[in-house]
Amino acid sequence: MTAPAGAGRRTGSATGQLAGTRPLLRLALRRDRIMMPIWVIVLGASFSSVGKSFASLYDTAARRAELATSMNANSSLRALYGPVFNDSVGGLVSWRMVGFGGALAAVMSLIVVIRHTREEEETGRQEMLSSAMVGRRAPLTAALLAAMIANAALALVITAGMAGSGGGGAGAVALALAIAGIGMLFACTAAIAAQFTESARLAKGLTAAVIGAAFVLKAAGDSATDDGSSVLTWLSPIGWAENVRAYADERWWVLLVIAAAVAIQAALAYTLAGRRDVGMSFLATRPGPAQGRISTAFGLALRLQRGSLIGWTLSFAVVGVVFGGLTGGAADLVGDNAKTQEIFERMGGQSGLTDAFLAAMVSMLGMVAALYIVATVLRLHGEETAGRAEPVLAGGVSRIGWAAGHLAIAFGGAALIMAVGGLGLAVGYGHELPAVLGASLAQLPAIWLLGAVAVLLYGALPKAAVASWGVAGICLALGWIGPAIDLPQPVMDVSPFTHLPKLPGGTGMEWGPVLALTATAVVLVGAGLAALRRRDVLT
Template sequence: MTAVTTTAPADARRRTRAATGQLAGTWTLLRLALRRDRVMLPIWVLALGGSFSSVGSSIASLYDTAAQRAELAASMNGNSSLRAMYGPVFDDSVGGLVSWRMAAFGAVLAAVMSLIVVIRHTREEEETGRQEMLSAAMVGRRAPLTAALLTALIANGALALVVAAGLAGAGAGGAGAVALALAVAGTGVLFACTAAIAAQFTESARLAKGLTAAVIGAAFVLKAAGDSAADDGSSVLTWLSPIGWAENVRAYADERWWVLLVLAAAVAVQAVLAYALAGRRDVGMSFLATRPGPAQGRIATAFGLALRLQRGALTGWTLSFAVVGVAFGGLTGGAADLVGDNAKTREIFERMGGQAGLTDAFLAAMVSVLGMVAALYIVASVLRLHGEETAGRAEPVLAGAVSRTGWAAGHLVIAFGGAALLMTAGGLGLAVGYGHELPAVLGASLVQLPAIWLLGGVTVLLYGAFPKAAVAAWGVAGICLALGWLGPAVDMPQAVMGVSPFTHLPKLPGGTGMEWGPVLTLTAVAAVLVGAGVGALRRRDVLS
């Protein structure tokens, strides 16, 4: 009996030391992660969190009477297409309408922020070889994953505080603000764990991001299908989606606090799975091994290599634009119901899409939204050059007979040509969803290309001349997206709106007709930026 009583505490101490050793270096890695993300995370948190208070202020000014808000809620719940996009309205107060407008989209954007953070500090570190060097020091096996998840947790916690404080400042505070903030942040943490699991299964950060993004997209589709079928959030499809859980917290409408416990349980299950998987593989390896290539090479050109590397992302973006275009087109017929007799709402759509009639203004506004989202694609596609270079894969290619200009051109054709493909798919989807006006809608979609290409040109210039600052292109695109989304709602001064190239494009369909001056000017500026960026790439050293 004596041997047993002395051995058991010793075994417990050994297990404790082993567990502690696997987390060694966590706080150091956490400080490193927060330092690396000291610019990106505050921008994400403030921009996303601030949008809640902006929407709250806009709704309070647009629908300043209870009767107007009740009419809006009835119109939304009676339109299945609008429910699919935004969800049902559970309460017609200002806070309830903010929750209706922002719960799902806020949860999606929090999820995107979380997947970027987790993959950046796990799979990207392994893919570049930095994690192997860190692991050679006093860094535990599970420390990198723990630091990445803690970084995501801190980011989502800060987001919750900004959302709750912003809503309180907009006059929609109280328990509803806390519930909405926790629902959005909780969804972000949940998908951070999803990204952690994806990072264990793939050897590529790009594929890990793609898998997590696909899960987020599937969750939104399930929520949309469920909300389209039922106007009270009770559909089984809605409850199968974590984004649907955030919606069913029902902020400002007799809050269902127990739904947050469902989110917490899902976070715990996924975190346990991620840690279990992380403990069963070597650094740099994955459970889904990369298939070996053919014995004899089949890619003969730089363009062929770029297409091979980017074809999956391009296909996914194109299909998404087509589907979203059909959804936006289906909403066009209900634009009048959305606006009703509210003159202020009509003014917002006219500022976004022109003054040639409500339907044309709505179509123009939706086309502009597609264009701003396509700008995110072109930034990501151009920055693939930066990723190939920093990962060390560009150097072997350039060591052969491939010139820097030819190598870059292959990716730029995919980026700029892919943007044109996206807008074509989106325009066709809009026309199909709306039911007619194909030439006008498709033409309006393609008119967005000069602004998209200009942002692509800015990205090329940053990458070519200032490679370490290339990621700042995301900030430029984010500013343009924020101006296009929130600027018309808060009636920003034209001098501020003019920062975005999308502001200078003709408002089509409708408007005063095609204006070639701004289109040709933006295209020429984009060409100059691309040329300057490629020229700078030819003169500088390759990153190591």
């Protein structure tokens, strides 16, 4: 749709094109007042938690040097985490967190930018705002400023947390700036993707694909060399963050490379934003067939969600093979460090180091799969708020039937990706297929329970449905960080994954917790669907 008449005259100057940026920024920060702090605090605190864990586990210089040597000698572990440039506590935190931390900061930034640009246009709210004194580039500016504030806050939390865990100084500043820089770089990537697509979902998918490609390039480069010098590593923005070399004679000039990439991408996004109409994109959506071929609610849900399901399935297959390949070297990873072995046993159970490592990897796959099921359930909320659900429900499709189609993809898809992840683990490890596959599927009750919480919130309190991400994020943080810092058992019990049997190995399948979690999930889904049936549809 075109901008309102007179908009060009009002916003022709550089100042006019930014008119309304301040109130739009305040609106964005108000809308993200819950999501943004959760991302910043949880991600930022994970750096200090890992630092305290390393300080406790490897409390002597000799132990840290031994760990660094063994990691650099293992190409599979280098592919996953990168090379170790310094064996101090701060250097080990940088090694462990720079890749994953940069990728998570990128995901946070893409969510913020797409939410306040393409999502606003897709729902029609941006056209309404543009009818007032809002400049053409004000929404994009407000979105990028919101992402900048989030990444700046993340940098401050990381710096303060590293100082508190004994790894302060210039290294902490370099690490924090590298993570925040990668976040801003992919915020600009998301801004460019928002100009090319008419769908917020597709814009998120394209940006996520770029992040995934960057991580794969870094992994391939790090597997080939142990000093971060591979061309493939340098082709990856996440590899740039690694090559800042925090705590190891910092390369400050690499931060200038990141800043230059941010500036170039931002300039491109602004140029593209100025050459299209509100609501339009450079890649138009292809028209559908003249005659409809989708006859059921499930068929519609599958058509809408198949791209996401395929992407998650392929990702779990690859990650499963990688984790399975690391299993054979679990003993080398742990060495004779009793504290590290104790952590894996807390994550994977008292069943021997190899089985404990496999159980820990299966548990990690399960917690990540919880993000899939929450995202898929919340697609219902997205369809409703975008106005696409109302025409469907105006026909012969009931609310329960419409929702059931999406829930079948959510809950059935979770089973599919966990089965594929389990197969990947078994293939990477080389044997124990039945045991590993069974362990993967045993994670489903906890995954389904978190999906059921999302169903309940969406059905009963649709405006609070986004809180489902917070619930899943807390469980992920407890599973990832809790065993390392030995959180009290009552705190760990908040996560449903804590109550699952530690498979493979251990004492075998314990059906009590599995059946209890499954029954709770069924009850919550039923309550959510009942609430959806009674309430009004959002418009």
